[in-house]
Amino acid sequence: MESISVFDMLSIGVGPSSSHTLGPWRAALRWIAELKEKNQFHDVVAINIDLYGSLSLTGRGHATDVAVMLGLTGFDPVTFPIEDIQKEIDFITSQNKLKLNNELDVPFVPKENIIFNRKFLEFHPNGMTFTATFTNGSKKSSSFYSIGGGFTVKEERTRKKIKLEKFAQFPFPIEKGTELLAYCKAEGKSISEIVLENEKSLRTEAEINEGLKKIWDVMLDSMYVGAHTEGILPGGLNVTRRAFDMNKNLIGNEKYADAEGWIAAIRNTEVKFRQILKWVSCFALAVNEVNASLGRVVTAPTNGSAGVIPAVMMYYMVIENHDANFDDVRKFLLTSGEIGSIFKKGATISAAMGGCQAEIGVSSSMAAGALCELMGGTPEQCLMASEIAMEHHLGMTCDPIAGLVQIPCIERNAMGAIKAINACEMALDSDPSKAKVPLDKVIATMWETAKDMTSKYKETSEGGLAVQVNISDC
């Protein structure tokens, strides 16, 4: 069993795609670390990057080339100022050189040195190979695979070995929903309390709180920025940002100066069912509009689905419980992270492996279970909520138009968030002992469905809306 921390499932990064932007960015950083470890870094005179399969087919729309260049330049996706992205890329393209790890000049022409191959590598649909040429003329290649949610692996899986060792240290090793429920029952603890114990075996409680606070700050910021930015999204589809107008219409005359003030202002507005639907949609759209414009978001569990979890948490804060505080945020993130990791272990969180059910479906399931805990649900009801949310995303394909994470992706986050809230409410009114479909069965079903799905519906933009609608129609 693999050890997956909440901080693996919810990581701060840059849009628009976790597997096609964040993963390749991190792979480039790992490759530089490899070169350094082997004392080969200073002998590099040329570099080439081959992108394969799904990574290549939607790579341009997902800014994979941009991410690889920023990674090779040594920038950290968590802290790099996103407003400087264009400046850095312009420097590389105008100078035809790249400063490897900000240390070593190497000639670099993006159109020639980043090669988009239609071919799929056998190990995973999102493959990439970095090749270095050294001063003595020899070459060395290293392949990485972006397996969803920003996770990257090498075929030999050395990292997994380390993770397996860490897993053995978890007081409550969890692979399935049934195991999680058994620990909750035996210990008399909630899901978030069990997860917290596991996290404490990796870091101190103060570090956990600090990390979760940072994650929530980025989530809140992405909602705030998205809801206060108007205009057209980049990429050529001419998609108008909608969160701005929704927020303006819903907030009325309430005044505020920052994100915290915005929360207080929303709490002052009058909300009926329609307004609740619109607010939740506004939060989700806001995050994914930021994501689509290469902004900073939290991968949850992917970038394409980054809006669902913040939108549902925000719903709880501004609609359900006006006294909600960081303690609630902490519980919500711990529970949602654990549910996501059960999906990753039992199925996939990669659209290139499982279509959109693996992104929006999983995020909705994570949010439903976490909301259920905040609403007073038992652990059994929480997993029932997660199951309901996934059950109604089964089979959802990935077909982004023009390979951009915009249509249908942005709206799908609003739908995923609403479904999560509904799933939570249904579970709260149900007796989980009478549920016909346990969470583990829906995860197994999702994985079987993923395997049956043809590759054109797995982040290749070769099927569905992606072929029915052309960029020229937009």
Ligand code: SF4
């Ligand atoms: S269609 Fe779904 S899985 Fe595919 S890129 Fe969009 S959000 Fe991600």
